[in-house]
Amino acid sequence: MSFNMLVLTCLAYVLLLFVVASAAERAASEGRAGWLRSPMIYTLSLSVYCTAWTFYGAVGYAARSGLEFMTIYLGPTLVFVGWWVILRKLVRIGRENRVTSIADMISARYGKSNVLGVIVTLLCISAGAPYIALQLQSIAQSFTVFVTDPAGASLAADPVLIAFWVAIGLAFFTIVFGTRTLDANEQHPGVVTAIAVEAVVKLVALLAVGVFVVWFVAAGPSDILTRIDAQALPQWEIQPGRWTGLILLSAIAIICLPRMFQVTVVENTDDQHLATASWAFPLYLFLISLFVLPIAVVGMELMPAGSNPDMFVLTLPLYLGQDGLALLSFLGGFSAATSMVIVASLALATMVSNHIVVPLWLKVRAARNLDSGDMRLLVLSVRRLSISLVLGLGYLYYVITGGSAALAAIGLIAFVGVAQMLPALLGALFWRGASRTGAALGLVMGMGLWFYTLFLPSFGPGVFLSAQVMEAGLFGLSWLRPYSLFGLTTLDPLLHALFWSLLLNVLVFCLGSFLSFPSPMERVQGALFVNIYDRTGPARSWTRPVAEAEDLLPIAQRILGASEGQNFFRAQAALQGKQGFLPDITPEFLEALELTLSGSVGAATAHAMLAQSVGTAVVSVEDLMAVASETAQIMEYSAQLEAKSEELSRTARKLRDANEMLQKLSVQKDAFLSQISHELRTPMTSIRAFSEIMMDSESMSPEERAHFAQIIHDESIRLTRLLDDLLDLSVLEHGQVQLNIGPVQLRELLDKAIRSSESVQASRKFRILRSRDPEGIEIVTDAGRLTQVFINILSNARKYCIADDPQMQIKVRERKGMVEVDFIDNGAGIPRDKQALIFEKFSRLTDSMQAGGAGLGLAICREIMHNLGGDIAYVPGQGGAAFRVTFPRVLAPREVTRRTAKSQAEAAE
């Protein structure tokens, strides 16, 4: 194809981009940018990751090293697939703080420090300029390959000239669409849309070549797979170190590359877009990589020996006579190169102007006490100049190195360079303790090592580092050899540099952060960045403002433009409920103003400008503490309130319980009275009846008389016993009982109780199972009362145990000073629903007459045991009725005196 034809094609293509970009700009300015802000456009714009290095270089890489080329795309895939971990936070912070570049991000996080901004800017330019040179080189090379007519060949054979014109053209494009306005968010819809179009072109071109190779040159996928194995070289063996290292490196690069930061973070308008990009961008990379190895293999097979594999994408279609496909491929490579150059130079220019030129200019102006008019023009001019400067640097780099093979490796070398920002960046996102000192030291350390071990040696011996230094080390010290620092010889130079630079970078970063004390501004920003998802702002960066709104309006106008500045002030005043253009200078207002300004000139510059006007009313440590203690006080107060309300509800609950208890007691008392009346009435009735019979009948035999008298006597004994029991119970319940405490052996008590209980239903034979040993313990208690309890239980068993062969087991245990005596019979036991009732007064499970008691026995037992400091309980599930009597081995007299004192007090009331 003729040279002129090719140039015309390029121009037509660029013109198309111009049209697309300006249409997008116009749509955006008219507010109908709906589709411009779609997640697909966002995803496509991310494809600036795939530069000409990808488009042409990946095939060459695959031809030389096999599958290793995939590492460059697998790393970013992992980062995007795991967007929830890092990218989501990065994008959110970037948008909410109106970050303009990665330098701005780092400088804003570490206390809006411009020193950090400058360091990062210099690092990015060192890594970025050679990368831009690489793109210029690839465009020039593709021209040389493509032009075949003799007239144009001489022109096309001069790559330096082509590179020059390409650089000029790209600078022009970038300036027109990258610096049209000074946007408050530093977003460029025109550029982004053009990049998206270019992304489609390069993908389509590579896929077209791939499809052609797989289905038209080869006989389909299976054929390609056999050809791959046929062509596989021994050096295609995957090397573990490089494989792992390069995946990590490319994963770091996708986060840290300035141009990637620009499209991922700065141009992002919505978190949702990231959700789409999380799978769509890896898919894009997948498609881009899919045909790389087939193209490389077919190229190696068909092309004459000695052809440059880096140009297979272009030369293979040409060789096979597919000129149309070759032209598409050329445009794809052209797109890949131009989109990278445009975004990279835009991102770098923003850094240069915001962190180097504008701060310098402000300093000079402050020194000379000058006051200029509209600063927007200045910032824009600076930025345009910076774009030209960055592209000029790239071009210069290309000319100096002469497009040597050294350039081909620059992609990975640049990756290692930008990777030095990773510790500071991750610290910014996740570690509140990361400090400016640590970040600066880490960056400088990492950058220095990168320079010494990778960047400078990459120019070849003799350019910056002499062959002697490369061989013998700096100052002849062998442990300072650039490619084997500290004697590390087994790693290849790239991994060696990555290892040392990142290791020492992280080390110094951490040490610096541990040992330094951050300024208040750093701490404010640190909390703001790390806790970005907590909507409650931690503290404000402005306090006690001393400026007047009238002083600030001119600054805003100078940067935002007259009408925008006024609109902003009026909107802020309206927010405060004021009319007119001058809001009150509150910390909130200053913060909003600073945020808006930082969208244009970066956080550090915006802060410095406001600080100049407002004075030193920046936040101090004391202010931070005050805010913190205020919050703490509020929380303390609310905690107190909570405690009080809890106490109230506790008291209410107690009152309710007490009330319920009183009601229950009242019911119990009524029941008790009616029970007692009933119990008293039955014997009384029979006494009265029999005494009446005896009074009325004259003719009564002495036997009858004696019989009736006997009945009356028995009934009165029963009455007396009932009254005794009641009295006893009353005495016990009120704790007025006089205990007769003394030492005694438990066995004796049990013997006595068994003997006494034998009189009850004396005809029944009970087998008593006892264990003599544990019964031998000495106890100190009221022996009489305790025996009374035992007798009661044993008598009950004799009365109620219905087994044919009744037996009673008595177990004694001592546990923690308490003695437990279990009485277990082999009868039917007590039904579950009655178990709770048996200790109540007048409770009887069977007919009262049969039992012959008043139903007070167990109630008295319980009271006795309470008086003895113990308890009696029914133990269910023992195979019969089981009662457990628990009491202290040694009853302390103190307890008794306390009880009596208490009962005396009660009696006195």
Next chain:
Amino acid sequence: MSRPPRPQFLARDSYRIRRLMDAARFLPVFGFVLVLLPLMRHSPDTDAPPTASEGVYLFLVWFGLVFAAFLMSLGLRRALDAPKEQITPPED
């Protein structure tokens, strides 16, 4: 500064989203391990490396990751919109 106490247990929907976020954090680690597998499959018998089969394997893993990320993004979208205090885990 301490934060207000968060609820200890969540309703079914929020619980699902929490686990989805866990899965999203885990996916890249899992993917990294999968792409490292070819390193451990070296066969010393043959001279030429098994480039074709490893290539097919890697592209399959790659596509699997893309597909998993696609499925997860459907659910995570809701997490981006939902009120923070309900689903955002504490980040310190």
